[in-house]
Amino acid sequence: MRILVVEDEPLLADAVAQGLRKEAHAVDVVYDGGSALERIDVVDYDVVVLDRDVPVVHGDRVCRVLAERRADVRVLMLTAAAGIDDRVSGLALGADDYLPKPFAFRELSARVSALGRRARPAAPPVLRRAGISLDPYRREVHRDGRYVPLSRKEFAVLAELLRADGVAVSAETLLEKAWDENADPFTHTVRMAILKLRRKLGEPAVVLTEPGVGYRIR
Numbered sequence: 001m002r003i004l005v006v007e008d009e010p011l012l013a014d015a016v017a018q019g020l021r022k023e024a025h026a027v028d029v030v031y032d033g034g035s036a037l038e039r040i041d042v043v044d045y046d047v048v049v050l051d052r053d054v055p056v057v058h059g060d061r062v063c064r065v066l067a068e069r070r071a072d073v074r075v076l077m078l079t080a081a082a083g084i085d086d087r088v089s090g091l092a093l094g095a096d097d098y099l100p101k102p103f104a105f106r107e108l109s110a111r112v113s114a115l116g117r118r119a120r121p122a123a124p125p126v127l128r129r130a131g132i133s134l135d136p137y138r139r140e141v142h143r144d145g146r147y148v149p150l151s152r153k154e155f156a157v158l159a160e161l162l163r164a165d166g167v168a169v170s171a172e173t174l175l176e177k178a179w180d181e182n183a184d185p186f187t188h189t190v191r192m193a194i195l196k197l198r199r200k201l202g203e204p205a206v207v208l209t210e211p212g213v214g215y216r217i218r
Contacts, residue, residue, distance in 0.1 A: 001046040001116040002177050003027045006036040006062065007078070008054045016049065019105050020112065024139065024152040024159075026180045033057030037065060044176065045073050047115045049108070052079035052090060060093055067094025074115035078103070113137075127162035130206040130218045134162055143201050153178055154197050157190070161207065161217050170214035 003020055007013035008031050017027040028043070030036050034056035040048070048066060052059035059077065066073055077095040079086060087098045096118070097111050127134040131144045136159060141148040150158065156178035160169055171190040179189065194215055198207050206218045 001025045001112075002044065002180075003112065004036065004039055004043070004045045004048045005029045006031075006033065006048060006054055006059070007051040008032060009051075016105070016108065019109065021180070022152070023109060023113075024156045025112075026156070026176075026178055028180050031055075033059060033062045036062050040066060040070060040073070045070075047074045047076060047112050049076050049078065049112065050095070052077055052081070060090075063090070063093045063095050074118055076108070076111055076115055127159065129162055129165065132158070132162065132201065132206060132217070134159055143206075146202075148200050150197070150200060153193055154200065157193050158197060161215060164216065166216055166218075168210040168214040168216040173214070 003025050005013050005017050005020075005027060007016065007029070010031060013029050013031060017029045020027045028039060030039060031054070033054045036048070036050070036054070037057060039045075050059050050062060052063075054062070059079075063075055063077060066075055074096045075094065076097045076099060077090045077093075078099055078101060079090065080101045087100075090098045096115055099108060099111060125135070125137070127136070133142045134140075134155075139155065141150055141155065141158065157174055160174055160177050174190050174193075178193075194207060194209075198205055201207065208216055208218055210216060
């Protein structure tokens with residue numbers, strides 16, 4: 001998934017981002033609501049983790065704009081205010097879920113994953129095609145029964161290709177979904193990931209190149 005973390009406490013924001021990246025998500029971080037609005041205008045995020053009390057533009061306004069402009073984005077609102085009235089008002093603004101601080105990262109991760117599933121069309125629990133099976137929850141990949149160890153990026157790329165169900169996925173889409181803002185779009189990042197993925201999956205090759213279009217699973 002592509003995730004935006006909006007949190008004005010840098011240590012907390014960076015810790016959340018690091019944890020989510022370890023789970024093969026592409027994560028961008030901003031520390032104020034104004035920067036968040038700039039990002040959501042140009043990047044197709046699946047989930048936004050939004051601190052309610054951020055500077056420049058308040059989190060309530062960010063949530064309202066997201067609800068109006070990007071109905072496909074899911075919002076997990078974070079706040080130190082944990083009362084029932086606070087939760088109800090946050091959900092009324094358009095948030096999809098609400099998590100009071102302090103929180104356990106495991107719970108945040110589980111909620112983000114649940115929201116991510118709602119942000120996409122329904123998919124089977126295990127993705128299968130051409131002898132490949134990918135379990136997104138156990139983070140496991142098998143080819144014809146053989147376990148295939150993949151890096152987080154390789155796993156994310158393969159998941160996107162499998163979700164496309166044989167339709168070619170452009171390099172730009174893979175870059176957007178599997179890497180964060182620090183990826184250089186002018187490098188051969190995606191091509192190198194595809195080459196490594198092909199090598200690990202073995203023969204016969206199942207990741208095909210559609211010239212001028214992108215990549216697909218046979």
